[in-house]
Amino acid sequence: MITSSSESQAAAFREGRTPPTEQLDADTVVIAVPTGDPGNSFTLCSVLFGTDGRAIVVDPGTDTPEGREHLLRELRDVGVTTLTGIVVTHLHPDHLGLAGVLREELAAPVLMHRLEDEAAGSTPPGPAELAAALDAWGVPADDTTVRPWSEGAAAPAGHLGDTRADRTLEDGDLLALPGRTIRVIHTPGHTTGHLTLRDEDRGYLFTGDHVLPTIFSGLGLGARTAENPVTAYLSSLERIRVHDGDQVIPGHGFRFTGLAERCDELAAHHLRRADEVRSVLADDPEADVWTIASRIGWSAGWDALTGLLRVSALTQTAWHRARLLQLAD
Template sequence: MDVGGGVWSVPVPIPGNPLGYTLVYAIESPGGPVLVDAGWNHPDAWLALTDGLAAVGMDVADVRGVVVTHYHPDHSGLAGQVRERSGAWIAMHEADIALVKLFRDVVTDGTHKDFQSDMLRRAGADSHEVAEAVAMRPEPPALPDLALTDRDLIDLPGRRLRTIWTPGHSPGHICLHLEDADRLFTGDHVLPDITPHIGIYPYDRSDVDPLGDFMTSLERVREFGPIEALPAHEARFADVSSRAAEICSHHEEKLEHLRALMAADPQPRTIWELAARMTWNRPWDQLPAMLRGMAAGEAAAHLRTLEVRDVIERTADAPVRFVIHS
């Protein structure tokens, strides 16, 4: 789709995922197109990307670079193949590059299953749930060439595309402000109808607050005002500021629901127990193992924010338990 101003969107499928596709954006420049994200690493996705670019007169071999909004496989997966075909650079925020390096190391040395199993057990998952969850793991993405930091300008001749660091969905998630057209590529940070997954991994970390970071990042995006958003899923939409405010309110409501749930049953509970009592898009016992793991990560993020706000505290038990302040 021609979204105007020398920007094109290509829907790249995510096999077996209810999101359906990742919107990869191609930005024209005199030095060749730069892609925002690349899509999932799968033959069908590669065909969709290359055919989609060809349909608007672009050859993947001419791609100048790929800016990855975050390391997740539906955004970074095909970046390595684009680089192999074109010689393009791959850019990502330095915080997510650190995670890519970590994932590549643990996959190489075979410790990733032990790491994941231990994380799930410490959260309170039983042995059957652990075995199911560790069976699924996508391959890590290609290692980027360029490390980005907040406010960096992207190598895009004749245009101004600036990095806006928006941690939360991942530690190094970025939005990209196309300053010459005043539009914002939002990745997964701000989507028109759904909210991105915000989790903590390992679940029991006490040195980070990704939900707090996410909500601070949403406030930063609100400062752009009612400009058009070009997200990585669903469809482009007007007024990124209003949507960011709605997402902030959604998480405040979720935090209050979790606080009330804990107040109604004030005994110490594990992350897994509390996740099972929270409201998801389907009942807990109908969630497959991978989605239970993600739900536990999101529960952990909300618990951590309540802890930072001094509403709850963790006990010294193993697995870790949380209790509301009396």
């Protein structure tokens, strides 16, 4: 059963406000950093103290004036004077944004998975690449919902992340924090280099956006990868569901227990979409991505999906189709 470990965080999440800082134990603090986004009002930033008094910060949050002031004040209030590292679970600005600020303020290195750092320095696909994808997906030439994007109607950002790593991390690494055993677990899916941290002695699991208590995280929201994000995500869920007894500290929402059940819910959500794709292919084995996507029961309805939302729907459909065809081989 999924159970909230923090009623104040759960209530604040429901009401769209920022909850107060919480002390999990003498050496572990969770600070809710405001994002400035009404639909995603705060990021949970964790502070892990070692026996030498130094600390590691995990996911410092969005770089807004309010977020910056709030985080620096709260860090001072909980006694942070020296950081040994700033760990970022993935490159999205609501997790990575304030890492550069903390590096400057406290002379601490930024750490992220090697693949995420590589993605932070890469350039996202442009209109020409999108046009090629739309052609491959069977999008009609006279379409007005996504074709304008392939003609430069919406220019992508020049890069995916604003801050590069000072040191990179790999699966299985242990963070240098005296008196604590904090292990890195590579959990791709949401992004290619997404990582989860596990405090092996205290049973804390810091999941970033890999597992959230109520939200179904999007997949493939980082750099392009040869690995199918759906396949990667389902495998990543299996990797961490074995830590069912741990308390989960996610990037958003609230602390909770019941990890295995939540992992099963998340997997079922994506497998239901796979079943819809499979059903279309059973009736029409040669159906292209556009045809399949138009027959899927999207929450908002297919006709309501335009622009980025339709591109995302087509991309997800392509991944599910590719995965099912691979499994059928």
